[in-house]
Amino acid sequence: MIIFAPKETDSSETRAALTPITVKRLVDIGLEIEVESGIGSGCDHSDIEYSESGAKIITDRGSSLSTADFIFRVRKPPVEEISILKEGAMHL
Numbered sequence: 001m002i003i004f005a006p007k008e009t010d011s012s013e014t015r016a017a018l019t020p021i022t023v024k025r026l027v028d029i030g031l032e033i034e035v036e037s038g039i040g041s042g043c044d045h046s047d048i049e050y051s052e053s054g055a056k057i058i059t060d061r062g063s064s065l066s067t068a069d070f071i072f073r074v075r076k077p078p079v080e081e082i083s084i085l086k087e088g089a090m091h092l
Contacts, residue, residue, distance in 0.1 A: 002032045003071075004036075004058070004067075005073065006061055007036040007061075017073045023054055034056045066085065066086055
């Protein structure tokens with residue numbers, strides 16, 4: 001099962017749907033976590049922190065949106081991204 005957390009598209013949004021601590025907990029129970037590069041830049045978490053917690057750092061947002069089983073984000077998705085989500089994917 002793949003969980004993908006993209007970087008928020010609203011430039012005023014500083015929160016991230018996943019923190020490195022949460023990533024570690026999810027990885028420890030056997031889930032595969034992908035996060036978009038820069039996801040934690042607004043809340044002082046680096047890509048290195050996410051990587052060290054077990055997340056795969058993604059630079060191809062569209063590819064991960066189309067293959068992930070779950071999408072975790074803070075705000076609703078941009079309309080143009082809805083059509084590329086994997087059929088049956090859960091958006092949280």
